[in-house]
Amino acid sequence: MQGIPASAGVALGEARVVFTLDSMAPERPISTDEVNREHQRLDTAVEKAVAELKEIRERAGKHAGGPVAKIFDAQLMIASDAEFLKSVKEQITARLQCAEGVYSSLVSENTRSLRKSKDSYMRQMLTDIESVSKKVLSHLTGNGDTADHPFPPNTIIVAKRVTPAETLRFYERGAVGVVSAEGSAHAHMALIARALYLPAVVGADRVQNKIRNGDRLIVDGGLGKVFIKPDDALWESYQSKKGGDSLESIKRLSGLDKFPPVTTDGHTVELAANIELPGPRDAELSERNVGVGLYRTEFIYLQSNHFPAEDEQFEYYDNIAEQYAPQKVVLRTFDLGSDKYVEELQPLPESNPALGWRGIRTSLGSPPLFKTQLRAILRASTRKNVKLMLPFLSDVGELTRARRIIKRVMVELQREKVDFDTDIEIGAMIETPSAALTTDCFAQSAAFLSIGTNDLLQYTMAVDRDNNRVADLYRMFHPAQLRLIQMTIDSARKRDVPVTVCGEMAGDMRAVPLLIGMGANGLSMNPASLYEAASVISALSMAEAKAFAEETLRAATVKETEQLVDAFHDKLKSRLTGVFSEHT
Numbered sequence: 001m002q003g004i005p006a007s008a009g010v011a012l013g014e015a016r017v018v019f020t021l022d023s024m025a026p027e028r029p030i031s032t033d034e035v036n037r038e039h040q041r042l043d044t045a046v047e048k049a050v051a052e053l054k055e056i057r058e059r060a061g062k063h064a065g066g067p068v069a070k071i072f073d074a075q076l077m078i079a080s081d082a083e084f085l086k087s088v089k090e091q092i093t094a095r096l097q098c099a100e101g102v103y104s105s106l107v108s109e110n111t112r113s114l115r116k117s118k119d120s121y122m123r124q125m126l127t128d129i130e131s132v133s134k135k136v137l138s139h140l141t142g143n144g145d146t147a148d149h150p151f152p153p154n155t156i157i158v159a160k161r162v163t164p165a166e167t168l169r170f171y172e173r174g175a176v177g178v179v180s181a182e183g184s185a186h187a188h189m190a191l192i193a194r195a196l197y198l199p200a201v202v203g204a205d206r207v208q209n210k211i212r213n214g215d216r217l218i219v220d221g222g223l224g225k226v227f228i229k230p231d232d233a234l235w236e237s238y239q240s241k242k243g244g245d246s247l248e249s250i251k252r253l254s255g256l257d258k259f260p261p262v263t264t265d266g267h268t269v270e271l272a273a274n275i276e277l278p279g280p281r282d283a284e285l286s287e288r289n290v291g292v293g294l295y296r297t298e299f300i301y302l303q304s305n306h307f308p309a310e311d312e313q314f315e316y317y318d319n320i321a322e323q324y325a326p327q328k329v330v331l332r333t334f335d336l337g338s339d340k341y342v343e344e345l346q347p348l349p350e351s352n353p354a355l356g357w358r359g360i361r362t363s364l365g366s367p368p369l370f371k372t373q374l375r376a377i378l379r380a381s382t383r384k385n386v387k388l389m390l391p392f393l394s395d396v397g398e399l400t401r402a403r404r405i406i407k408r409v410m411v412e413l414q415r416e417k418v419d420f421d422t423d424i425e426i427g428a429m430i431e432t433p434s435a436a437l438t439t440d441c442f443a444q445s446a447a448f449l450s451i452g453t454n455d456l457l458q459y460t461m462a463v464d465r466d467n468n469r470v471a472d473l474y475r476m477f478h479p480a481q482l483r484l485i486q487m488t489i490d491s492a493r494k495r496d497v498p499v500t501v502c503g504e505m506a507g508d509m510r511a512v513p514l515l516i517g518m519g520a521n522g523l524s525m526n527p528a529s530l531y532e533a534a535s536v537i538s539a540l541s542m543a544e545a546k547a548f549a550e551e552t553l554r555a556a557t558v559k560e561t562e563q564l565v566d567a568f569h570d571k572l573k574s575r576l577t578g579v580f581s582e583h584t
Helices: 032-064 071-078 082-095 097-109 112-116 122-140 165-173 188-195 230-240 247-255 280-287 310-324 360-365 367-379 396-415 433-437 452-460 479-494 512-518 526-539 542-553 558-575
Strands: 004-007 009-017 157-158 177-180 201-204 216-220 225-228 270-275 291-294 331-332 386-390 426-430 446-454 499-502 522-525
Touching: 004 188, 032 071, 032 097, 032 122, 032 165, 032 479, 071 122, 071 188, 082 097, 097 112, 097 122, 097 270, 097 542, 112 122, 112 177, 122 165, 122 188, 122 291, 157 216, 157 270, 157 367, 165 188, 165 426, 165 542, 177 216, 188 201, 201 216, 216 230, 230 367, 247 280, 247 526, 270 280, 270 499, 270 526, 280 310, 280 360, 291 522, 310 331, 310 367, 310 522, 331 452, 360 367, 360 396, 386 396, 396 426, 433 452, 433 479, 446 479, 479 499, 479 512, 479 542, 512 522, 512 526, 512 558, 522 526, 542 558
Parallel strands: 009 157, 157 177, 177 201, 270 291, 270 522, 291 331, 331 386, 386 426, 426 446, 446 499, 499 522
Antiparallel strands: 004 201, 009 216, 216 225
């Protein structure tokens, strides 16, 4: 089944189908003498739900970090809504119906318009309301699965929908993956799954009706695919890929002789992590002297569906910079739009958002929001370990305009006598063919470049990788993609501008020798891939990698390039016994 990628990683295991109660609670009649008792039952249920949500928020902070824990603040406000609870009590008195029946009925009435809305913010609000009401009703009725015993090993949850709290609870009980029929890649449930590095696929149509308890499953969260009852050959092929990004995979870095890694002929390759959400893994990476090549700042918006004020943003960025110092941290400005629809920026959805108002376009089109973020990032740069990167550039004029705004913000801060790094490096992401083809122009004013291979491939091949009909055309080793990458690196090298490769390709062990051989100065990847990448680089000579890259770039078809990279990877695996035992 093809769904929507929600949290990268691969899970192999057996299905546990979880059904949710969609029908309203029964409206049991009561007498006038029972009204006060029903009011008290409602108060008690709400108190228990609030206490439960506070406990969940605390556990979320422990497992996934403070920003994720804040997701539950909205649910606490919903649970404690005094006006709504007052109306429930009034209707209990007027209708002479039990608390659970009236509560359920009023929730349904109040969310009717939300159910019809296509706006992402409204749909997230609906999810939060349903999550809270489910908790309150479970305490009123005594129903619901409240068990907290561990799942059997390799359990994969399958459900119509999964709430943020359920995601955390499933993780704590040992689930290795989640599949749901509903949801989006940027819902709170997906954010928590990514923070926990729990592989997840959402939007798999009626998946809860197509899978039975005990079915063998493969969940590929990066591709959004769910394989039901896979044969032994497919199962074995995925065994080496299983897992998300766990603390254990990061801790393996301590066993390396050198980090950053050095090739056998003395060439150092910088490796860094791609980070989507602050959390416990930041401390583990920092402790091992790993920097951040791509810190996605969208979490600030997505966790609360609004843009925080400057001081709140500064607190996030400053904590990140402090956590990693003296290692470098590349903070990418908001890359919103496209699949991360933001009603606050664009009231009407676009017919083709991937080619619409996203990335740097939304920032330049919303100067107050852009300046607020820039001020916060610059204020957090005083340790001189912060770099600033601009996403989704398609024309060098966008970089010029952005630099002018950055300069104006710097002047404002100087007038206000606010400290910041006046020499902060400003980089550009190369993730459109137009940017790749004009890299020489970008290299004249950018301090560094980062190649975003995911979008570059999508736009080069004109392929929506979430569209199952054309997904087979999304091939990272296509000659056109490889030649654009090589062209970018060569153009940047002429002006002595360093180039890092980020995106899925940088963390693919088949691609690591190729990208190094092409001349990339560094790779930024999912933290789970760092140990394997460092091991591969340490076993290579730069001369060998260059020869491999030259041979691959001469290939005319994707079939030829894939055969070459697979053969080279097999040769490496024979040298590095045990390195690929957990991840690939």
